[in-house]
Amino acid sequence: MGSPIDSWEGAGAIFTGAGGATPGILLFLAVAAVVGAIAYGAMQEETAHKEKK
Amino acid sequence: MEEQLAELAAKVAAMEEGTGWSTSVNMEVFYWWCTALMFIIHAGFLGYEMGASRKKNVLASGMKNILAFAFVIPTFFFFGWWIYLASPGGLPDFSAETGGAPWSDAMGPNLQDNATGIFWAAFTLFAATTASIFSGAVIERIKLSGFIILAILLGSVVWILGASWAWHGDGWLLTEFGWHDFGAAGCVHMIAAFFALGVLINLGPRIGKFNADGTANDLCPHNVPLAVFGLMVLIVGFFGFLGGCIIYNGTGQWTTIFGNPATLSAIGFNTLMCFAGGIIGGWLAGRDPFWMMSGALAGIFAAASGLDVYWPPLAFLLGLCGGIIAPVGAKWLERTFKIDDAVGAVSVHGFAGAFGVIAFGVFASGYPNGDYPDTNLLGQVIGAVVMAVLGFVPGYVVSYVLKMVGLLRIPEHVEIMGMDLAEVPVSAYPEGMETSFGRGAYATPAQ
Numbered sequence: 295m296g297s298p299i300d301s302w303e304g305a306g307a308i309f310t311g312a313g314g315a316t317p318g319i320l321l322f323l324a325v326a327a328v329v330g331a332i333a334y335g336a337m338q339e340e341t342a343h344k345e346k347k
Numbered sequence: 348m349e350e351q352l353a354e355l356a357a358k359v360a361a362m363e364e365g366t367g368w369s370t371s372v373n374m375e376v377f378y379w380w381c382t383a384l385m386f387i388i389h390a391g392f393l394g395y396e397m398g399a400s401r402k403k404n405v406l407a408s409g410m411k412n413i414l415a416f417a418f419v420i421p422t423f424f425f426f427g428w429w430i431y432l433a434s435p436g437g438l439p440d441f442s443a444e445t446g447g448a449p450w451s452d453a454m455g456p457n458l459q460d461n462a463t464g465i466f467w468a469a470f471t472l473f474a475a476t477t478a479s480i481f482s483g484a485v486i487e488r489i490k491l492s493g494f495i496i497l498a499i500l501l502g503s504v505v506w507i508l509g510a511s512w513a514w515h516g517d518g519w520l521l522t523e524f525g526w527h528d529f530g531a532a533g534c535v536h537m538i539a540a541f542f543a544l545g546v547l548i549n550l551g552p553r554i555g556k557f558n559a560d561g562t563a564n565d566l567c568p569h570n571v572p573l574a575v576f577g578l579m580v581l582i583v584g585f586f587g588f589l590g591g592c593i594i595y596n597g598t599g600q601w602t603t604i605f606g607n608p609a610t611l612s613a614i615g616f617n618t619l620m621c622f623a624g625g626i627i628g629g630w631l632a633g634r635d636p637f638w639m640m641s642g643a644l645a646g647i648f649a650a651a652s653g654l655d656v657y658w659p660p661l662a663f664l665l666g667l668c669g670g671i672i673a674p675v676g677a678k679w680l681e682r683t684f685k686i687d688d689a690v691g692a693v694s695v696h697g698f699a700g701a702f703g704v705i706a707f708g709v710f711a712s713g714y715p716n717g718d719y720p721d722t723n724l725l726g727q728v729i730g731a732v733v734m735a736v737l738g739f740v741p742g743y744v745v746s747y748v749l750k751m752v753g754l755l756r757i758p759e760h761v762e763i764m765g766m767d768l769a770e771v772p773v774s775a776y777p778e779g780m781e782t783s784f785g786r787g788a789y790a791t792p793a794q
Contacts, residue, residue: 305458307452309455321425324425325425332492335491339490343757343760343769343770346769347760
């Protein structure tokens with residue numbers, strides 16, 4: 295994590311953790327958050343519909 | 348003398364470097380503002396979709412629209428952009444080093460790459476547009492979770508696969524058949540509309556839409572002025588959309604996404620002319636302000652394929668046809684096939700888009716495409732069929748699976764009560780603006 299560069303001279307990819315393992319971990323967490331949000335939303339929707347029966 | 352020459356050479360080199368930077372920055376700025384304008388499309392979709400809903404569903408419809416946008420953006424980052432870059436030859440090429448994979452150096456801040464992020468952003472807004480087109484058609488009875496899954500499928504997989512085939516400098520519809528579709532009438536509008544049609548078949552009509560004898564009731568929108576205004580706002584955003592359809596090269600000549608030379612002037616002429624034609628067509632077809640503004644959209648789609656080359660009066664006439672096709676097509680779907688498309692999205696985007704794609708083959712065949720076949724009618728017809736099938740099949744199949752597992756349609760009691768009361772923790776109109784029917788009390792105008 296943190297800066298992947300120690301100089302701006304000739305720098306390319308400058309995003310946090312570039313070239314390391316952390317972008318992969320963050321990508322996995324982001325995908326999990328999207329999937330989890332859909333699952334949570336589905337459960338919440340189901341509960342709301344049952345409550346109003 | 349030698350010193351002067353060296354000084355001159357240094358100046359030329361500095362000027363060249365400055366010009367290069369200017370080109371990159373201009374390109375970034377141009378697409379940045381196209382993207383910002385495309386956000387306005389979604390402000391329009393939001394207003395128009397909420398206005399087209401009945402009062403008991405207005406907030407649920409708005410939430411659905413906003414969430415489609417929110418879920419398409421990250422998923423388009425995860426796999427949408429990669430699909431676009433990896434699939435111009437057909438199915439995605441998993442061995443291709445395209446730079447579109449989310450872990451690649453290009454997919455984040457990179458001082459050597461001024462293009463990827465800004466093009467990704469513009470394409471993400473096109474993706475969100477497809478989801479919003481679909482969103483309007485299915486209001487007032489689709490489950491939010493099932494809708495989100497379908498919106499992701501459409502916005503981050505299906506349309507972008509179509510874009511790779513039909514809106515890419517190496518897309519096989521161009522390289523094999525000479526396809527041309529400047530304003531994405533095929534890959535954006537037709538795919539989204541036919542996807543929606545596939546879902547609508549499985550979703551079924553809203554309770555009370557059709558009587559036992561098959562005649563249709565008019566489930567009145569709760570706020571037509573908001574819907575009409577939303578449509579006008581949406582059209583403002585289309586200037587960003589159509590601006591994003593042109594490639595800024597920094598070489599003194601814009602091109603289409605297919606590599607043909609083009610000018611923004613051409614787009615200026617023709618966008619205004621087909622917009623006007625669409626409104627007049629919608630007016631002639633029924634004098635309904637909702638359909639007049641939907642006709643404006645349909646008019647733009649009817650001329651979208653050739654906005655770069657049409658003579659403006661032709662764009663006007665095509666727009667006029669689009670404005671008539673939209674309401675007539677929507678009625679035909681409703682009466683003949685009992686399809687309840689709440690906003691007429693299939694007709695506005697699908698039928699007018701298909702008309703526009705094929706009209707290009709009729710009126711604009713013979714334009715050169717470099718090493719590829721010249722533009723031609725057969726190529727346009729083949730492309731239109733491909734776009735319709737590519738949209739319809741995934742929409743139908745996946746919505747059928749969602750229906751089987753109970754994720755497609757809300758329960759009957761929720762639909763009658765109103766989705767806002769069941770699902771939304773706030774009220775749309777807390778000042779007591781009740782309709783004459785009372786909040787969510789009735790399902791049909793007859794009741």
